[in-house]
Amino acid sequence: MKLDTSGFETSMPTIGFGSSNDMLDGFSTVPSFDLPRTTDFDGFQKEAVQMVKPARGTTTLAFIFKEGVMVAADSRASMGGYISSQSVKKIIEINPYMLGTMAGGAADCQFWHRNLGIKCRLHELANKRRISVSGASKLLANMLYSYRGMGLSVGTMIAGWDETGPGLYYVDNEGGRLKGDRFSVGSGSPYAYGVLDSGYKFDMSVEEASELARRSIYHATFRDGASGGVASVYHVGPNGWKKLSGDDVGELHYHYYPVPPAIAEQVMEEAAAE
Amino acid sequence: MSIFEYNGSAVVAMVGKNCFAIASDRRLGVQLQTIATDFQRISKIHDRVFIALSGLATDVQTLYQRLVFRHKLYQLREERDMKPETFASLVSAILYEKRFGPYLCQPVIAGLGEDDKPFICTMDSIGAKELAKDFVVSGTASESLYGACEAMYKPDMEAEELFETISQALLSSVDRDCLSGWGGHVYVVTPTEIKERILKGRMD
Numbered sequence: 001m002k003l004d005t006s007g008f009e010t011s012m013p014t015i016g017f018g019s020s021n022d023m024l025d026g027f028s029t030v031p032s033f034d035l036p037r038t039t040d041f042d043g044f045q046k047e048a049v050q051m052v053k054p055a056r057g058t059t060t061l062a063f064i065f066k067e068g069v070m071v072a073a074d075s076r077a078s079m080g081g082y083i084s085s086q087s088v089k090k091i092i093e094i095n096p097y098m099l100g101t102m103a104g105g106a107a108d109c110q111f112w113h114r115n116l117g118i119k120c121r122l123h124e125l126a127n128k129r130r131i132s133v134s135g136a137s138k139l140l141a142n143m144l145y146s147y148r149g150m151g152l153s154v155g156t157m158i159a160g161w162d163e164t165g166p167g168l169y170y171v172d173n174e175g176g177r178l179k180g181d182r183f184s185v186g187s188g189s190p191y192a193y194g195v196l197d198s199g200y201k202f203d204m205s206v207e208e209a210s211e212l213a214r215r216s217i218y219h220a221t222f223r224d225g226a227s228g229g230v231a232s233v234y235h236v237g238p239n240g241w242k243k244l245s246g247d248d249v250g251e252l253h254y255h256y257y258p259v260p261p262a263i264a265e266q267v268m269e270e271a272a273a274e
Numbered sequence: 275m276s277i278f279e280y281n282g283s284a285v286v287a288m289v290g291k292n293c294f295a296i297a298s299d300r301r302l303g304v305q306l307q308t309i310a311t312d313f314q315r316i317s318k319i320h321d322r323v324f325i326a327l328s329g330l331a332t333d334v335q336t337l338y339q340r341l342v343f344r345h346k347l348y349q350l351r352e353e354r355d356m357k358p359e360t361f362a363s364l365v366s367a368i369l370y371e372k373r374f375g376p377y378l379c380q381p382v383i384a385g386l387g388e389d390d391k392p393f394i395c396t397m398d399s400i401g402a403k404e405l406a407k408d409f410v411v412s413g414t415a416s417e418s419l420y421g422a423c424e425a426m427y428k429p430d431m432e433a434e435e436l437f438e439t440i441s442q443a444l445l446s447s448v449d450r451d452c453l454s455g456w457g458g459h460v461y462v463v464t465p466t467e468i469k470e471r472i473l474k475g476r477m478d
Contacts, residue, residue, distance in 0.1 A: 078452045080275065081414050222477050222478060225306040225308060253477040
């Protein structure tokens with residue numbers, strides 16, 4: 001079974017008479033993924049899919065408002081119950097005016113976003129203008145569709161600003177692509193949606209929107225075991241994206257819900273002892 | 275995730291100089307969702323014996339109720355409190371009674387015995403006692419706890435230093451576990467007083 005690798009085809013023709021030329025390997029040959037050598041390919045496939053399946057432990061969200069797109073995410077990577085990292089970058093900078101969020105398999109998301117960045121740049125060079133958010137998300141969705149059923153785990157949002165204004169698309173490993181104003185992806189998304197939906201207004205300032213995004217991520221990290229670490233908030237405006245804040249969620253909790261210091265009792269005890 | 279990881283828990287007990295400390299996290303969850311952040315995992319049997327149970331929350335509560343009942347019966351018959359070693363044997367026997375349909379929890383028992391000598395032990399879910407001279411751990415964060423305790427433990431610590439050590443070990447271990455944390459609960463018990471403290475931890 002030959003995988004569809006047309007997504008990788010470069011426009012440069014292979015040089016040489018078909019025999020491999022060591023010097024040019026890696027430059028002009030069409031890269032393709034090797035298939036595993038196993039007698040039970042379906043069983044192996046099933047195992048591979050199951051291995052990645054529980055991995056959407058994260059909370060990411062993005063929403064469009066008056067001033068552009070707000071994108072936020074947590075930073076925890078978990079392997080079952082174990083926290084493997086509290087400092088993962090889940091908001092991927094595809095290019096200076098487009099962001100992608102990572103949910104699902106980290107390797108899958110990182111690879112495919114970088115691949116998307118390459119394709120966007122090639123589009124710019126070939127067409128002398130930036131690619132639209134709609135076009136970029138379609139490229140990604142089509143690439144993922146061709147690997148449907150092979151066990152990729154990618155739940156991403158592509159957020160950017162192009163000629164038509166702010167754009168937000170949700171793309172996943174099933175090949176689905178949805179245009180929308182508000183999305184949240186990951187195991188913590190129900191909690192984030194609760195806060196996001198109740199606080200959302202289209203007419204918000206950048207500060208209000210970033211506070212809403214930060215709060216939504218914080219609440220998701222509180223309730224969801226697989227989300228935590230640092231709540232990063234990015235804003236995508238007409239001049240591109242800008243990172244607004246990266247607050248440690250542990251500290252945010254006590255910022256939102258400070259513990260009242262029990263000073264009064266201590267003072268009274270000391271007086272009684274004397 | 276296994277049934278022991280359904281609710282999530284972290285429990286640790288440490289021995290000091292004529293005192294002991296027992297600590298647990300405060301999270302009650304249903305797999306990844308956090309339901310409560312004030313779940314009681316450590317229970318007092320009497321002034322000198324504490325038990326902390328990790329594992330399935332329903333069995334934690336039921337087993338605790340059964341053990342309190344058995345201890346009260348013992349008090350009526352013997353007109354005295356149980357020694358920690360005796361209590362540990364009782365817990366072991368009760369767990370083994372259910373050998374082919376066990377309580378899905380792992381207890382950690384800590385107490386002050388004769389001459390105020392601290393006693394700690396842990397058990398698996400069917401009652402295999404494991405005595406230790408320094409520290410015992412249990413729960414979903416147990417591997418991290420082993421590492422943290424091994425690194426931070428010193429023998430013959432006084433009550434205040436023991437409190438600091440056990441708190442740091444607990445908090446740093448649960449910060450590496452998705453299923454436990456959200457605060458901490460520490461009891462430091464000396465022959466003269468029981469000090470109960472709540473720890474401010476990361477709430478994620």
